[in-house]
Amino acid sequence: MILAEGHFGPQSSKTANACLRYIPNEVVAVLDSTQTGRTAQDILGLGGAIPVVGSFAEGMALAPTALLIGIAPAGGQFPEAWRAIVNQSLRAGLDVWSGLHTLLGDDAEFHALATKHGAVIRDLRRPPAMLDVGSGRVRELDATIVLTVGTDCNIGKMTTQLQVQQAVQARGPRVNFAATGQTGILVAGRGIAVDAVVADFIAGAAEALTMEAAHDAEIVLVEGQGSLLHPAYSGVTLGLMHGSLPHAMVLCAQPTRVSINRNAWVPIPPLTDVITLYERMMAPLRPSPVIAVALNTFDLDDEAAQQAIARAQEETGLPVTDPVRFDPSPIAEAIAAFHARRKLVVPS
Structure with missing residues (x-):
C-alpha cells in the first residue's frame, strides 16, 4: 500500500x-x-x-x-x-x-x-557505512557510461533511463541501470541515494555504484540527479558527474518550464546553452557529449508535444522524444550508436 x-x-x-x-x-x-x-x-x-x-x-x-x-x-x-x-x-x-x-x-x-x-x-536514503572519495576508477571500465542530466530537478532523469533501458538492450548490448535516488533504488532493487551522502563522498558513491552496474553490462545507464543550474541541488549533480565519468549524456527538459522549480528568479537558458554548460563541465575529466534530448511533455496536448519535440530537434540538431509519451527509440538508438562507435576506438 x-x-x-x-x-x-x-x-x-x-x-x-x-x-x-x-x-x-x-x-x-x-x-x-x-x-x-x-x-x-x-x-x-x-x-x-x-x-x-x-x-x-x-x-x-x-x-x-x-x-x-x-x-x-x-x-x-x-x-x-x-x-x-x-x-x-x-x-x-x-x-x-x-x-x-x-x-x-x-x-x-x-x-x-x-x-x-x-x-x-x-x-532507502540511508547511505552505506563505508564509502570512499572519488578517484576516477571508472576510467578502468570497458562499459559505456551514459548519464542523464537536466535543466531542473524532477524533470524525468530516472524515468528516461528506465524507459530506454529495454529499447537499448533490444539492439544487442547488455544494459544495466544504476540507481542514484530513492525511487530508482525501489524500482531496481539496489543503488545508493547520492543526495543523502556526505558531500565529500558523493563522487565516491557514484563511482562505486557505476562500477557495480558495469560488472555484467556493456552499457550502464546512470540515473541523474538535480541540475547544474539549481541553486540548491547543483552539488549532487556535479558529484555524480565526476564520480560516474559518463562517456555521453542525455539532457532532460520540460518545454513549459521557463525557470527553476520553486526558484522563479533562476531562468532556464536555451537548450543549446545548457548542453554547452554540461559538456564544458565534463571536459576536463572526460569528453562527454550530449547525444540526445528527452522532453517531459505531460502538460501538453499531443499536437503541442510534437511541436515542442520538433523545435528541440531543430535547436539542438539531436534526436529528441518524450520517452514516456512516445517511442523511446530515438534516444535508445543514439545510445546504441554511440556505444558502437566508441567500441571502434581505444576506450577513453
Missing part, C-alpha cells in the same frame, strides 16, 4: 508514480482520502485498476505486507500528519519503506513499534 495522503498526482507523488509505472504488480492500493473511489489509472493513466482508498482500514482489507511513503518532497522531510498511519502500519506488522531524508528507522517511537510487532523499516 502506498501512502500519498493529499498528494497523489502527476507531479506531487514521484515515488508512488514510479512504482505504479514500473512495478504495479507489487501495489495493492494508494491511500489518499482526497481522491477515494478513483483508481491510479483515472488519476495518472498508470497502474490499471489499482484503487485509491480513503482510510488505512480500507487498504488493510486488500492484505498489503508493507507501507510505502509515496512522496519525495523538497527537503525530504517526513510529514508529521502521517505519523498515526505509520504507527498503525507498524502495529499491524507491515514493513515500512521510505525514501525520505528523515530516516524513519531512527525515530524512537517507530523503532520501538517495529521491534515489538516484527516489522522492518527500510530507509
Whole structure:
C-alpha cells in the first residue's frame, strides 16, 4: 500500500508514480482520502485498476505486507500528519519503506513499534557505512557510461533511463541501470541515494555504484540527479558527474518550464546553452557529449508535444522524444550508436 495522503498526482507523488509505472504488480492500493473511489489509472493513466482508498482500514482489507511513503518532497522531510498511519502500519506488522531524508528507522517511537510487532523499516536514503572519495576508477571500465542530466530537478532523469533501458538492450548490448535516488533504488532493487551522502563522498558513491552496474553490462545507464543550474541541488549533480565519468549524456527538459522549480528568479537558458554548460563541465575529466534530448511533455496536448519535440530537434540538431509519451527509440538508438562507435576506438 502506498501512502500519498493529499498528494497523489502527476507531479506531487514521484515515488508512488514510479512504482505504479514500473512495478504495479507489487501495489495493492494508494491511500489518499482526497481522491477515494478513483483508481491510479483515472488519476495518472498508470497502474490499471489499482484503487485509491480513503482510510488505512480500507487498504488493510486488500492484505498489503508493507507501507510505502509515496512522496519525495523538497527537503525530504517526513510529514508529521502521517505519523498515526505509520504507527498503525507498524502495529499491524507491515514493513515500512521510505525514501525520505528523515530516516524513519531512527525515530524512537517507530523503532520501538517495529521491534515489538516484527516489522522492518527500510530507509532507502540511508547511505552505506563505508564509502570512499572519488578517484576516477571508472576510467578502468570497458562499459559505456551514459548519464542523464537536466535543466531542473524532477524533470524525468530516472524515468528516461528506465524507459530506454529495454529499447537499448533490444539492439544487442547488455544494459544495466544504476540507481542514484530513492525511487530508482525501489524500482531496481539496489543503488545508493547520492543526495543523502556526505558531500565529500558523493563522487565516491557514484563511482562505486557505476562500477557495480558495469560488472555484467556493456552499457550502464546512470540515473541523474538535480541540475547544474539549481541553486540548491547543483552539488549532487556535479558529484555524480565526476564520480560516474559518463562517456555521453542525455539532457532532460520540460518545454513549459521557463525557470527553476520553486526558484522563479533562476531562468532556464536555451537548450543549446545548457548542453554547452554540461559538456564544458565534463571536459576536463572526460569528453562527454550530449547525444540526445528527452522532453517531459505531460502538460501538453499531443499536437503541442510534437511541436515542442520538433523545435528541440531543430535547436539542438539531436534526436529528441518524450520517452514516456512516445517511442523511446530515438534516444535508445543514439545510445546504441554511440556505444558502437566508441567500441571502434581505444576506450577513453
